[in-house]
Amino acid sequence: MEATVSKSLQLTTWNSSDYTVPTLNNSMRLYTRYEKNKSKRVNNMLNCNHLATIKPAIGHRTAGLKASCTSQNFPASLLKSETFIAEEDLLLKKKSEEIKPCLSGRCIYLVGMMGSGKTTIGQILSEVLDYSFFDSDKLIEQAAGGTAVADIFKLHGEGYFRDNETEVLHKLSLMHRLVISTGGGAVVRPINWKYMHKGISVFIDVPLDALAQRLTAIGTASRPLLHHGSGDAYTQTFMRLSKLWEERSEAYTNASVRVSLECIADKLGVGDVCSVNPTQIAIEALVKIEDYLKE
Numbered sequence: 001m002e003a004t005v006s007k008s009l010q011l012t013t014w015n016s017s018d019y020t021v022p023t024l025n026n027s028m029r030l031y032t033r034y035e036k037n038k039s040k041r042v043n044n045m046l047n048c049n050h051l052a053t054i055k056p057a058i059g060h061r062t063a064g065l066k067a068s069c070t071s072q073n074f075p076a077s078l079l080k081s082e083t084f085i086a087e088e089d090l091l092l093k094k095k096s097e098e099i100k101p102c103l104s105g106r107c108i109y110l111v112g113m114m115g116s117g118k119t120t121i122g123q124i125l126s127e128v129l130d131y132s133f134f135d136s137d138k139l140i141e142q143a144a145g146g147t148a149v150a151d152i153f154k155l156h157g158e159g160y161f162r163d164n165e166t167e168v169l170h171k172l173s174l175m176h177r178l179v180i181s182t183g184g185g186a187v188v189r190p191i192n193w194k195y196m197h198k199g200i201s202v203f204i205d206v207p208l209d210a211l212a213q214r215l216t217a218i219g220t221a222s223r224p225l226l227h228h229g230s231g232d233a234y235t236q237t238f239m240r241l242s243k244l245w246e247e248r249s250e251a252y253t254n255a256s257v258r259v260s261l262e263c264i265a266d267k268l269g270v271g272d273v274c275s276v277n278p279t280q281i282a283i284e285a286l287v288k289i290e291d292y293l294k295e
């Protein structure tokens, strides 16, 4: 089914504001309205429960399809065009092959606010670059005999956690061929930058409301700095993130490159940062790293 749809969506039309693809076995209609360059996507429910999103791959002019089907006829809750996945994966692979030799084994440090996707994207990057992946929080937990970050904060305080974070980053900075997901607050201590500047640092910039949505959905138990405040879970998380952002936004500008989800969404023409998937972010990170290496 997906192949049929992908094929039928050549990009001469992907920016048109209303799409109906009536050829899906006559059992499904595709109905996504795009307003180019507007952060507004309206999914109109017509006469069935299917919802589809059409989007171009970064740097490609071929439309892909991502469909979420709630009908009994479609077992998967999220279907994605095989063509589209293959194109994204190919692009990711191609970009990684291009920049591998230029990296000369330099480590990649991912920085960004809590929940920005450092771990998710870091794992993808490490795989395609044939690098090892480390999450600095996990290393701190290991060094503390398996004590969880939230408990380290509770038992010893944030200062102790930060000292351990610095120690971990120091050790990692002596190594090569690593992708490292750092904790959201690692950017605050200048000494950490001394270590991270041994490699290439990538700031994953995600709007706070999208972060608050993600973190509210997965819960904040493992992220102690989000535990204060009043109001509903989303508001509490959003307020805490806003406060931290005020304190840290400048520190993130120390990163070698910035990967903005808003910019990616713009390039894709989707408007909504929640539609940008980790592979697309990883591709953009590689593009930005490539540009940085050329400077």
Ligand SMILES: Nc1ncnc2c1ncn2[C@@H]1O[C@H](COP(=O)(O)OP(=O)(O)O)[C@@H](O)[C@H]1O
Binding pocket: 112, 113, 114, 115, 116, 117, 118, 119, 120, 121, 181, 214, 218, 274, 276, 277, 278, 281
């Ligand atoms: N591009 C994305 N779109 C939607 N959810 C994402 C995306 N990237 C990561 N996530 C989800 O957000 C949550 C936090 O991601 P994670 O990689 O752990 O962030 P971090 O390491 O920066 O704290 C996870 O549940 C993850 O699945």
Ligand SMILES: O=C(O)C1=C[C@@H](OP(=O)(O)O)[C@@H](O)[C@H](O)C1
Binding pocket: 112, 113, 114, 115, 118, 137, 149, 182, 183, 184, 185, 186, 222, 223, 224, 225
């Ligand atoms: O922003 C922060 O100060 C923190 C972020 C967390 O990591 P993630 O960014 O991986 O959630 C973790 O290091 C700790 O809870 C403190």
